Amino acid sequence: MKKIEAIIKPFKLEEVRDALSEVGVVGMSVSEVKGFGRQKGHTEIYRGSEYTVDFLPKIKIETVVSDDKVDAVIEAIASAAKTGKIGDGKIFVLPVGNAIRIRTDEKGEEAI
Amino acid sequence: MKKIEAIIKPFKLEEVRDALSEVGVVGMSVSEVKGFGRQKGHTEIYRGSEYTVDFLPKIKIETVVSDDKVDAVIEAIASAAKTGKIGDGKIFVLPVGNAIRIRTDEKGEEAI
Amino acid sequence: MKKIEAIIKPFKLEEVRDALSEVGVVGMSVSEVKGFGRQKGHTEIYRGSEYTVDFLPKIKIETVVSDDKVDAVIEAIASAAKTGKIGDGKIFVLPVGNAIRIRTDEKGEEAI
Amino acid sequence: MMNSDNNGRFKRFLAAIIGFGAISVFAQDGGISAGDTAWILVATALVLFMNIPGLALFYGGLVRKKNVLSVLMQCFVLTAVMTVLWTVVGYSLAFSGTGMSEGEVNLRSFVGGLDLMMLKGVTPDTPADNIPKLLHFVFQMTFFIITPALMVGAFVDRIKFSAVLWFTILWNLLVYAPVCHMVWGGAGGYFADMGVQDFAGGIVVHITAGVGALVACIVLGPRNGYPKKPMPPHNLPMTVMGAAMLWVGWFGFNGGSQLAADGGAASAIVVTQISAATATLAWMFIEWAKFGKPSMLGAATGSIAGLAAITPASGTVGPIGALVIGAMSGTICWWASTVLKQKLKYDDSLDVFGVHGVGGFIGTVMLAFLMSEELGGVGYGEGVTVRSQFGVQLFAAVATAVYTAIVSFIILKIVCAVVGLRVSEAEENEGLDLAYHGEEAYND
Amino acid sequence: MMNSDNNGRFKRFLAAIIGFGAISVFAQDGGISAGDTAWILVATALVLFMNIPGLALFYGGLVRKKNVLSVLMQCFVLTAVMTVLWTVVGYSLAFSGTGMSEGEVNLRSFVGGLDLMMLKGVTPDTPADNIPKLLHFVFQMTFFIITPALMVGAFVDRIKFSAVLWFTILWNLLVYAPVCHMVWGGAGGYFADMGVQDFAGGIVVHITAGVGALVACIVLGPRNGYPKKPMPPHNLPMTVMGAAMLWVGWFGFNGGSQLAADGGAASAIVVTQISAATATLAWMFIEWAKFGKPSMLGAATGSIAGLAAITPASGTVGPIGALVIGAMSGTICWWASTVLKQKLKYDDSLDVFGVHGVGGFIGTVMLAFLMSEELGGVGYGEGVTVRSQFGVQLFAAVATAVYTAIVSFIILKIVCAVVGLRVSEAEENEGLDLAYHGEEAYND
Amino acid sequence: MMNSDNNGRFKRFLAAIIGFGAISVFAQDGGISAGDTAWILVATALVLFMNIPGLALFYGGLVRKKNVLSVLMQCFVLTAVMTVLWTVVGYSLAFSGTGMSEGEVNLRSFVGGLDLMMLKGVTPDTPADNIPKLLHFVFQMTFFIITPALMVGAFVDRIKFSAVLWFTILWNLLVYAPVCHMVWGGAGGYFADMGVQDFAGGIVVHITAGVGALVACIVLGPRNGYPKKPMPPHNLPMTVMGAAMLWVGWFGFNGGSQLAADGGAASAIVVTQISAATATLAWMFIEWAKFGKPSMLGAATGSIAGLAAITPASGTVGPIGALVIGAMSGTICWWASTVLKQKLKYDDSLDVFGVHGVGGFIGTVMLAFLMSEELGGVGYGEGVTVRSQFGVQLFAAVATAVYTAIVSFIILKIVCAVVGLRVSEAEENEGLDLAYHGEEAYND
Numbered sequence A, B, C: 001m002k003k004i005e006a007i008i009k010p011f012k013l014e015e016v017r018d019a020l021s022e023v024g025v026v027g028m029s030v031s032e033v034k035g036f037g038r039q040k041g042h043t044e045i046y047r048g049s050e051y052t053v054d055f056l057p058k059i060k061i062e063t064v065v066s067d068d069k070v071d072a073v074i075e076a077i078a079s080a081a082k083t084g085k086i087g088d089g090k091i092f093v094l095p096v097g098n099a100i101r102i103r104t105d106e107k108g109e110e111a112i
Numbered sequence D, E, F: 001m002m003n004s005d006n007n008g009r010f011k012r013f014l015a016a017i018i019g020f021g022a023i024s025v026f027a028q029d030g031g032i033s034a035g036d037t038a039w040i041l042v043a044t045a046l047v048l049f050m051n052i053p054g055l056a057l058f059y060g061g062l063v064r065k066k067n068v069l070s071v072l073m074q075c076f077v078l079t080a081v082m083t084v085l086w087t088v089v090g091y092s093l094a095f096s097g098t099g100m101s102e103g104e105v106n107l108r109s110f111v112g113g114l115d116l117m118m119l120k121g122v123t124p125d126t127p128a129d130n131i132p133k134l135l136h137f138v139f140q141m142t143f144f145i146i147t148p149a150l151m152v153g154a155f156v157d158r159i160k161f162s163a164v165l166w167f168t169i170l171w172n173l174l175v176y177a178p179v180c181h182m183v184w185g186g187a188g189g190y191f192a193d194m195g196v197q198d199f200a201g202g203i204v205v206h207i208t209a210g211v212g213a214l215v216a217c218i219v220l221g222p223r224n225g226y227p228k229k230p231m232p233p234h235n236l237p238m239t240v241m242g243a244a245m246l247w248v249g250w251f252g253f254n255g256g257s258q259l260a261a262d263g264g265a266a267s268a269i270v271v272t273q274i275s276a277a278t279a280t281l282a283w284m285f286i287e288w289a290k291f292g293k294p295s296m297l298g299a300a301t302g303s304i305a306g307l308a309a310i311t312p313a314s315g316t317v318g319p320i321g322a323l324v325i326g327a328m329s330g331t332i333c334w335w336a337s338t339v340l341k342q343k344l345k346y347d348d349s350l351d352v353f354g355v356h357g358v359g360g361f362i363g364t365v366m367l368a369f370l371m372s373e374e375l376g377g378v379g380y381g382e383g384v385t386v387r388s389q390f391g392v393q394l395f396a397a398v399a400t401a402v403y404t405a406i407v408s409f410i411i412l413k414i415v416c417a418v419v420g421l422r423v424s425e426a427e428e429n430e431g432l433d434l435a436y437h438g439e440e441a442y443n444d
């Protein structure tokens, strides 16, 4: 099993979720993060105090999938989230030791 | 060391925290996530525009524990968070390479 | 590649970000978490109902870096985030299997 | 607040007996006064403003995020429902004077007749003394709206929406309308004839709502997890905003109850302001002394306690009386909402009884002492002593509380049998916004 | 609302013909009445309050987080721009009576002259019948502000800020000012001479704004992703607060349009309250029946529909008429804002047409029936029948709608050519707050 | 705003000398006018509304999440404290006329006596010319409340709660009360006798608050991390809501200061509206030109600048004067709040000095030119020239500023010695809500 973490642009969430559903991913967790990267932030000015906002709103998607799905999932996310403009985000793959479904106590790939 | 990530129903947070304390987990970080899974969402209607909310509010608990505690922790979370109804959530176990306590620069299991 | 997760005190964010920039980290994602640990919470009283807030606001920083940078990054975070008082937080190091830059489909260390 | 039928008379009485002469120059000639009308038009808007958005925000901020819309919805829809109910029959039950006669106790001493249903015979030029009768109708309507809405605070987080509607409709017909009639229905009214003083609704509004709320929260039972589980206010700035709007709107509530733009109205808002201020400070200093930190929620709650308490007395006491009532209500309502509630273990979630019930009671009985001329009050009527006034006040307050408790209990049992009172545990966990209204308050 | 020049006359006419005698005692003697002035001073504040914060919050809560400031900004800056525009030339175009003469159709029947530009010759003691002319000026100004601001709801999330300014400035000069003049500009006004009844702005405010909004949202095109992508309100409590403020402020809108503190003003707020309540309940019960859950957004929207619909009728119908108009508007506006909109696929984002356009139309035509004395209305003028009144109402409503549609379309095309209407896709994704105002609404 | 004792006289003077005749018909006969009373009752509510919730929200939205309750608390509790202080002694110090005599400079030219303490001898029927004296008392009380509350904006995020209370109590007694007395205390007042014009408080309210705030923020020192660390407003919609409430409430502030419902009150709200609008646009266009994006915060701040600036002039200038004052204040206050502040490096966190101090000053001196009849103003009194009026205005403004600066500094030093001014660094990091009030604003 692998955990796939994807950082994407917020307005791409629906498309990515649909792409994931298509490759058979049935579960995921989503949260808001602030991203810092190559994409330049913007300047905000409050009564003359100018300051740079480097942290941009991004969405983090986390989903644990079986090893054989990893490539398809990466492909699905990458193509759905791509705009080609800077700041599109990243996908990270992390190893997972085990998974448990709380409701049923199922373990391992059964659980995801 | 392992990192335990648990996705649970929000109203179960207090119970899970107490269960963790009982098995000797003294540190954890908690965040709000939106979960997508088998549990069906609901429909919201705003002036006739009906749409389905697939993402349900969940709580993510992250705690890093020593290897020998992993099973007890999983057991504690699973039993405290269980309602038996769909959407109870998941527990994932991830390997951790190292841990550092910022205050003291302690490393490894000392730090958690 | 490793993923560094750091839990820090919120008002230290700018300093940590600057420290990370100095050691060449160009990307990171930041989110708000509630932390539970040795640091004692406080009591809030609403119309006589007293209750203890154990969960304190913390910031979680996640950044994926190449293996050779891990120590420098840990060092940078630890020294920037340290106040020496309880609750300064933790740094965890997790293995990462792969990374993909969505915009360009670059993979591995190229992508981070 | 005075009944339209004996308002002029009562004023002349006051003017004659106790030198309370600051009556607007046109109130006496029988015509409609533009100045008085202007003020009561605004006072009506102010009392409506107290309920929506004021009270809705005050309560809405105090509940958890998942229930805020249910609270707003209850305040908002009660506004609508009670408007129609007042038009159809409520006004008539409360203010029809037909069949009443001073000094005589008959059915009409307790409740009005049906002759004013649907405002029969009332046109824009029908006067109620110095103002149009339609204005008296709509000003009083706002009291009919806010009284049941006050009770919402006791049963948040766990009551069915339909149960709120049925309970408040029946309650307004069986509790509010008769109590209002007995106090403000004019000469021949049961309490009015005893000489009860309730200028703007200590008995009619706050004691009824406070006691009704207490009974309701006991019958409903506590929220799931109460008192162990913390349920902190989800948005205190919203609550503060609501408290501030209530405070400002209360000028219309108390000042408008003079039904004229004169020195009496000015005096009412002066004592309202002083009592609110003093109660705020009292509550704040208690917290400061006891916990080391004065809370914003405490100060805001204190202000409402002071406003509730001065309500019945705002036409009879002066600045000194207001200071006393404010200080007492800040202190005693604090005690009732914290110490007493915890001891008795009922879950009056937003302290309707502790603040309104207790506050209204304090003002109602204390005014008997504080209306004395030596203390800057208007003084006692002919043949009235502080003792006799106190007796009347106490009797009316207690009788109303007992009556309200019994009738509220019966209504709740009926509603429980017919549509059910309490939501399921799953619904309570999910939150009423989603479970009953299919919406979430905040989205990204 | 009546033109200052024929207000007194109209009142005497009413008083004589239809027994509508509840006129404040000083309105007739020609002097300025302090009571009437007091009420209109407050009514002015109330209508301003409807726009900021009321309408701004109502709309602001309904959009997504990233666009809330753009909506608040539009409401806020329109307040400023229209204040200046009204002072410089708007008031004159709308209310200058020079060159008008009853029964004669000339240029001045359609638009006022320029002699009142910059309030020439008006001093604090210039009267407009019973109130100062400056007060008539500033009270009417608030209508000139809120009418274009209502349209903001149709083009949220996707319009350039500069386009909003140009569109609304031209629209107010070419649509609002002439329509206002034709209806309220006094004897000799095109619609006024026909005997049209539009007490507080069903035609002048709600039909113009509703139709202008409809045309604008069609020309602009739907929001990116509409209707597939969910765009739930980001903060419903904010919207409810706004709705409540609109409701309270509407007392000034309709009650103030009597331009006096008398039985007519009281009657206006009574019917306003009843219609708002009935429409709230109608919308709520439809949702309850259809979806099983009555929503807070539905109830709030219903209240606005009822308020818009009663506006033209609030000087002519009684409680029964208000019940009918409320129930009809709650029902039909619900249908227009949900079923019809989805069928026709235009993206009137916050339902300006469905609520204000349709609501204003309902009130405008229904009053022809409901003003009948048997139904508690003021009755018809001499020689006027329900049929003839209905014809006039329908003609004025439809003619205004057609005129507004054509002129709005032309203005939009011009603005589009000159500064462009629509933001880029990237800006729409980013949100207008950052793209156009360089700010974010919420920060930690 | 005029002192109750010479209000009638001053009006007759104006009426005679400069043809300012639009005085409500009943103001002259010595009795209490219901119409005037109605308006001032409402104006009182409006000014209270400016402070809570208006100002509280305006400031509350601008600070960081962790400090919002501390700001609301300060505004709320100041309301309570100043109410009591005004009742006990403030009103007497400011408005007791005993011992004053026109043209004579004695102690009573600078501060009132103690004979009105606790409203001694004032009953509901005591008149202050055309309105009840109790109404004059409570209307003026709202100014005594809001003036110190304005200063809160300068020391947010870092001041001890107890220090706020001590500072503002002493400041109101030693700065506000005497300045108010010198300007509005009636014939014999130091500035009044010079012929200073300060209709609604440019000197009395805005210059004192602005200068007091400036001194306080300098003595306190900047917030931790200022100006490097970004401290963006945590909730701009809250701030906009507050600004809108301030705007609406200002109708009561300026219009109410006429103390009558007449053409003068109407004129005051007309110029208030125009100045607010023009300043909003000025600030907006500066930002648009300079940064490419007009911000909501800028527009809202501009409106407050325009409102502050017109305050002293709202009884003396006409629409043209209002346009000029609005444009100047929008421009110069922008400069003061951004360029000047950054240059001088003081941390006037929410720009109390830049907006209120500077705005109040602009209005106070500019009115000398703009009150000229050619520009639509009321014209100069007998023997007064633009030059002499300008001299008086400048002198009073500068003298007040200097006096305020010195006394504020001394008070701050005393308070610092006794209870301390500034919170610890740890408390500042944690946030004042938790550290001083034991609460968090937002919970889940």
Ligand SMILES: Nc1ncnc2c1ncn2[C@@H]1O[C@H](COP(=O)(O)OP(=O)(O)O)[C@@H](O)[C@H]1O
Pocket (backbone or CB within 6 Å): A007, A034, A035, A036, A037, A038, A039, A040, A056, A058, A085, A086, A087, A088, A089, A090, C026, C027, C028, C029, C030, C062, C063, C064, C065, C101, C102, C103, C112
């Ligand atoms: N090394 C990293 N570790 C974790 N998150 C990263 C890293 N680099 C970038 N990110 C996340 O990805 C987002 C996009 O990255 P950025 O460098 O701006 O553009 P791009 O993805 O086009 O190279 C960032 O805002 C941040 O949230």
Ligand SMILES: Nc1ncnc2c1ncn2[C@@H]1O[C@H](COP(=O)(O)OP(=O)(O)O)[C@@H](O)[C@H]1O
Pocket (backbone or CB within 6 Å): A026, A027, A028, A029, A030, A062, A063, A064, A065, A101, A102, A103, A112, B007, B034, B035, B036, B037, B038, B039, B040, B056, B058, B085, B086, B087, B088, B089, B090
């Ligand atoms: N494969 C997955 N990866 C990450 N999170 C998951 C995954 N599957 C489910 N989740 C999380 O667990 C929650 C519960 O899952 P769900 O399928 O609805 O019910 P159950 O846990 O009862 O099977 C989801 O809302 C989501 O947050």
Ligand SMILES: Nc1ncnc2c1ncn2[C@@H]1O[C@H](COP(=O)(O)OP(=O)(O)O)[C@@H](O)[C@H]1O
Pocket (backbone or CB within 6 Å): B026, B027, B028, B029, B030, B062, B063, B064, B065, B101, B102, B103, B112, C007, C034, C035, C036, C037, C038, C039, C040, C056, C058, C085, C086, C087, C088, C089, C090
């Ligand atoms: N075992 C753990 N796993 C995950 N997060 C932890 C763990 N222990 C502590 N934390 C996080 O670190 C924060 C600080 O820890 P705490 O024990 O309070 O102080 P310190 O870091 O000084 O030892 C906690 O609030 C929590 O967010």
